[in-house]
Amino acid sequence: MNKKTINFALTLFLAYIFALFLPWWSVMVAALITSFLIPLRKAAVFIIPFLAVALLWIIQSWLLSSANDFILAKKIATLLPLGGNPTLLILVTGIIGGLAAGIAGIFGKQCKLVFK
Amino acid sequence: MKNIKFGLSLLLIVATFYALNTKLGSLPPLGKFLSPNQGVWLNEITEANTNNDIAIKGLSAPVTVKYDEHLIPHIFAQNNLDLYKAQGYVTAQHRLWQMEFQTHASAGRLSEIIGEKALDHDRQERRRGMGFGADNVLKKMKEDPEVLTFLEAYRDGVNNYINQLQPKDYPVEYKLLDYAPEPWTIKKTALLLMYMTKMLAGGDSDLEYTNALRKFGKERFDLLYPDFFDINEPIIPKDTDWSILENVQQTPIPEGELPLDSIAETMDKPHPNNGSNNWAVSGEKSYSGNPILANDPHLGLNLPSIWYVMQLATPQHNTFGATLPGALGIISGFNNHISWGETNATRDVIDWYKIEFKDETRKLYKYDGEWKNTSVRVEEIKIKNKKSYIDSVIYTHHGPVSYDHTFKGNGKKKVGYAMKWIGHVGGNIQSTFLDLNKGKNYNDYLNALKHFVAPAQNFVFASTEGDIAIWVQGKFPNKWKGQGKFLLDGSNPEHDWQSFIPQEHNAYVKNPERGFVSSANQHPVDETYPYYVFNDGYEPYRNRVINDFFRSKEKFNIQDFKDLHNNNYNLKASELLPYIFEHMDVSTLTPEEQDILNIIKLWDFNTEIDQLAPSIWASWWSKIFNLTWDEFELEDLALDKPFTYQTIYMLKNNPQDAFMDIVNTPEIEISKDLFLITFKETVKEIIDWKAKNGEYNWSNYKATFVGHLLQALPAFSRFNIPIGGDANTVNAASKNHGPSWRMIVEMTSPPTALGIYPGGQSGNPGSKHYDDLVDIWAAGKYLKLNFMQNPEATEGVLFTQTLTPNNE
Numbered sequence A: 001m002n003k004k005t006i007n008f009a010l011t012l013f014l015a016y017i018f019a020l021f022l023p024w025w026s027v028m029v030a031a032l033i034t035s036f037l038i039p040l041r042k043a044a045v046f047i048i049p050f051l052a053v054a055l056l057w058i059i060q061s062w063l064l065s066s067a068n069d070f071i072l073a074k075k076i077a078t079l080l081p082l083g084g085n086p087t088l089l090i091l092v093t094g095i096i097g098g099l100a101a102g103i104a105g106i107f108g109k110q111c112k113l114v115f116k
Numbered sequence B: 001m002k003n004i005k006f007g008l009s010l011l012l013i014v015a016t017f018y019a020l021n022t023k024l025g026s027l028p029p030l031g032k033f034l035s036p037n038q039g040v041w042l043n044e045i046t047e048a049n050t051n052n053d054i055a056i057k058g059l060s061a062p063v064t065v066k067y068d069e070h071l072i073p074h075i076f077a078q079n080n081l082d083l084y085k086a087q088g089y090v091t092a093q094h095r096l097w098q099m100e101f102q103t104h105a106s107a108g109r110l111s112e113i114i115g116e117k118a119l120d121h122d123r124q125e126r127r128r129g130m131g132f133g134a135d136n137v138l139k140k141m142k143e144d145p146e147v148l149t150f151l152e153a154y155r156d157g158v159n160n161y162i163n164q165l166q167p168k169d170y171p172v173e174y175k176l177l178d179y180a181p182e183p184w185t186i187k188k189t190a191l192l193l194m195y196m197t198k199m200l201a202g203g204d205s206d207l208e209y210t211n212a213l214r215k216f217g218k219e220r221f222d223l224l225y226p227d228f229f230d231i232n233e234p235i236i237p238k239d240t241d242w243s244i245l246e247n248v249q250q251t252p253i254p255e256g257e258l259p260l261d262s263i264a265e266t267m268d269k270p271h272p273n274n275g276s277n278n279w280a281v282s283g284e285k286s287y288s289g290n291p292i293l294a295n296d297p298h299l300g301l302n303l304p305s306i307w308y309v310m311q312l313a314t315p316q317h318n319t320f321g322a323t324l325p326g327a328l329g330i331i332s333g334f335n336n337h338i339s340w341g342e343t344n345a346t347r348d349v350i351d352w353y354k355i356e357f358k359d360e361t362r363k364l365y366k367y368d369g370e371w372k373n374t375s376v377r378v379e380e381i382k383i384k385n386k387k388s389y390i391d392s393v394i395y396t397h398h399g400p401v402s403y404d405h406t407f408k409g410n411g412k413k414k415v416g417y418a419m420k421w422i423g424h425v426g427g428n429i430q431s432t433f434l435d436l437n438k439g440k441n442y443n444d445y446l447n448a449l450k451h452f453v454a455p456a457q458n459f460v461f462a463s464t465e466g467d468i469a470i471w472v473q474g475k476f477p478n479k480w481k482g483q484g485k486f487l488l489d490g491s492n493p494e495h496d497w498q499s500f501i502p503q504e505h506n507a508y509v510k511n512p513e514r515g516f517v518s519s520a521n522q523h524p525v526d527e528t529y530p531y532y533v534f535n536d537g538y539e540p541y542r543n544r545v546i547n548d549f550f551r552s553k554e555k556f557n558i559q560d561f562k563d564l565h566n567n568n569y570n571l572k573a574s575e576l577l578p579y580i581f582e583h584m585d586v587s588t589l590t591p592e593e594q595d596i597l598n599i600i601k602l603w604d605f606n607t608e609i610d611q612l613a614p615s616i617w618a619s620w621w622s623k624i625f626n627l628t629w630d631e632f633e634l635e636d637l638a639l640d641k642p643f644t645y646q647t648i649y650m651l652k653n654n655p656q657d658a659f660m661d662i663v664n665t666p667e668i669e670i671s672k673d674l675f676l677i678t679f680k681e682t683v684k685e686i687i688d689w690k691a692k693n694g695e696y697n698w699s700n701y702k703a704t705f706v707g708h709l710l711q712a713l714p715a716f717s718r719f720n721i722p723i724g725g726d727a728n729t730v731n732a733a734s735k736n737h738g739p740s741w742r743m744i745v746e747m748t749s750p751p752t753a754l755g756i757y758p759g760g761q762s763g764n765p766g767s768k769h770y771d772d773l774v775d776i777w778a779a780g781k782y783l784k785l786n787f788m789q790n791p792e793a794t795e796g797v798l799f800t801q802t803l804t805p806n807n808e
Helices: A003-018 A026-037 A044-066 A071-079 A086-115 B002-021 B030-034 B080-107 B116-127 B130-142 B145-163 B172-177 B186-201 B206-216 B218-224 B429-437 B442-449 B542-551 B558-565 B571-583 B591-601 B613-628 B644-653 B671-693 B698-702 B774-778
Strands: B053-056 B063-068 B073-076 B275-281 B292-300 B308-313 B318-323 B332-335 B338-344 B350-356 B364-367 B370-373 B375-381 B389-395 B401-403 B415-421 B457-463 B468-473 B508-510 B516-519 B704-708 B718-721 B737-739 B742-746 B752-756 B783-785 B797-805
Touching (some): A003 A026, A003 A044, A003 A086, A026 A044, A026 A086, A026 B002, A044 A086, A086 B002, A086 B030, B002 B030, B030 B172, B053 B080, B073 B080, B080 B116, B080 B130, B080 B145, B080 B186, B080 B308, B080 B797, B116 B130, B116 B375, B116 B389, B130 B145, B130 B186, B130 B375, B130 B429, B145 B186, B145 B429, B186 B429, B206 B218, B275 B457, B275 B468, B275 B542, B292 B332, B292 B338, B292 B558, B318 B752, B332 B742, B338 B442, B429 B442, B442 B457, B457 B516, B468 B516, B516 B542, B542 B558, B558 B742, B571 B613, B571 B671, B591 B613, B591 B671, B613 B698, B644 B671, B718 B774
Parallel strands (some): B073 B308
Antiparallel strands (some): B063 B073, B063 B797, B275 B292, B275 B338, B275 B516, B292 B737, B292 B742, B318 B332, B332 B338, B364 B370, B375 B389, B401 B415, B457 B468, B468 B508, B704 B718, B752 B783
């Protein structure tokens, strides 16, 4: 397995576990730690944790919402405003989570470089 | 280089965290808000078979809560303390955010959660003395040790629910506005009661009338605002003999002048359509021989709804009906023996007093030829993300000096206007409802009402024993003729309220000859009632349709009751349009205008959703009304335009009155000119509307909506609800106002009942029970209320919760 795959899997795993007992920023902690332990290079520093957490949040929000016929997702997608489209809201959710994780990933890598 | 990159990435992560964890403008904190482990995705839930067993501190025995398919809880407890604790818990479970929001609104605390834009609202509520009134209500309730223990039990139930919540469980609105619930207190129940008191007894026109009196003179004023209209179909039938009241002493009119000050602006008034219908027929007039009772309070249409429906049972009493989240017991409902419902008994219970301060320190004010001390209530208004605003409100023996040089006054530092309001007096109205909940007969009903102070209500009653009745109950000042219609002199002791009408002299009727009782916010009595009552905005249309209906035949069944609830006959339009058709000069109408005139000419006055005529009428009438009273459009003077009924009366009977003239035209207009001018404008508006929005049938044109409590946040509101009627039809459904709880109870043993309201039991916008009753309501249909007789009932039960004692 290459480092990217390992980083992706570990970020996903830690983000899932930390979210059970930490607030929403648990995904940032997960990406930071992973990036510190398994530093990546170039754009992958951002993209891999971004994809891992985006995937996690997309799956989780879809599971929660589809079980209730997307009743609330449609309303929140009107509120934000995303044209009342729940799929778009799920995507935005993924992007927000991914963004937080990607930036935490960059910081994790820089920590590693400084403290090495 | 290394350190610069580290520094930059640190900055980036801090900025990202801040941006996603903080509410920015109207955007919620997006990271928190959208995360699947903490955000709104966790509110994407419809209440179902969850939380079967919940431990509640301080319960004495297990409480069974059965939920039916519409999420109506049926609570079975072993005693009252457990019952009210469970009521608090269960209500909070579905309506917590609303309970807190409404009591914050009442207390003038909205700035705490929505920021500075609510400051004017908050100052107004503080200056209305809402907190002062709530303190007095609380004081009164505490005098009754039993009620106090119930209030505390309810509080503990609510707090039990709050305490088990984690931030991820908070209702959506907390996540949206990024704040947390605070503990419930018994003061909050008092504030909720004040919220209702303001809504139903918080209106007056004293200062507007004072301005009108000064501007137009007494003779003109009396024509515009008569104490009685030429028609009157009072709640208490006209043939009532008031000479049976003993020792009636009406307050004599004192000497002295009224101050005629000019006031530019007054506080927000409650919605003018706040009102209701209720009626009951006796056994003789009922198809089955059992009395039948109905109620439908007309209030603002909001989500979550003002009402929450529950069944509350102990081995001693079993009660069903609509509750107000935050207050104990059933407010409009029935038990195994009696049923009751309320309409608002509008009466002038707010008066304004001109206060002259000795100097600008405002420590002393003139009263009875001497200087009397004021007191100060310091109001600290906390504002989200801002420094608190301190508003010091001066109090006199009359009440708070609401208007002064800092708030809507007329700029003079040594003059203020103090408010005397029955809502400040304090009353234990909670106990009235708790007593009604367990009432068994007419005497219990009467005893329950006796101490009800405000907001005055017309309490309709029916019992399985066969009695029907209606009492106009509230604590009413015994005024001298004319007292409190205008600004009063705060230094003259004779202008104070001298006494109250003895409770047993309040107007009522029990088992009348005509076989029915009814009320629809009309005049309570006719001129022969021996106390001073003037027209304080009484509704002149619905009551006549209702009473005509009950005089139209011998027997009435449940379908008749449903039909009357949903009756859209527009008596108002029927009293003006034929006159217009007879007098309006149609010679100048274009073919297009003639077409539209023909549509409205063919109207049968039923305000139905698929018709065009009601839209034409609505547009036309508002233009006629405003053009008639164009003299009242003044920027620097607060004025109330005359009542609708009197307007139509004058258009027909005083067509050449000077008010009919349009001020800014050189010609002299009379009423038929107004009809033509406004008709042409109406046609233009209707055609434009059609070009923009499509067919202008009444449903589309009226566009009734039920708005979320947060300024009708569109995402959480329901729009374009197809329902007929308008503000003055029995089915009083206007744009954002209407029948907020329809109930029909037949006094079988046990009673059989129907009910519906425009909302849903759940306050969670993510639940299918958030608004599942709206369409049923709009269609004029009802839920069959499942009045369970014991906790073993299984029919119609969706799931059961057991609240178990947890006395660690």
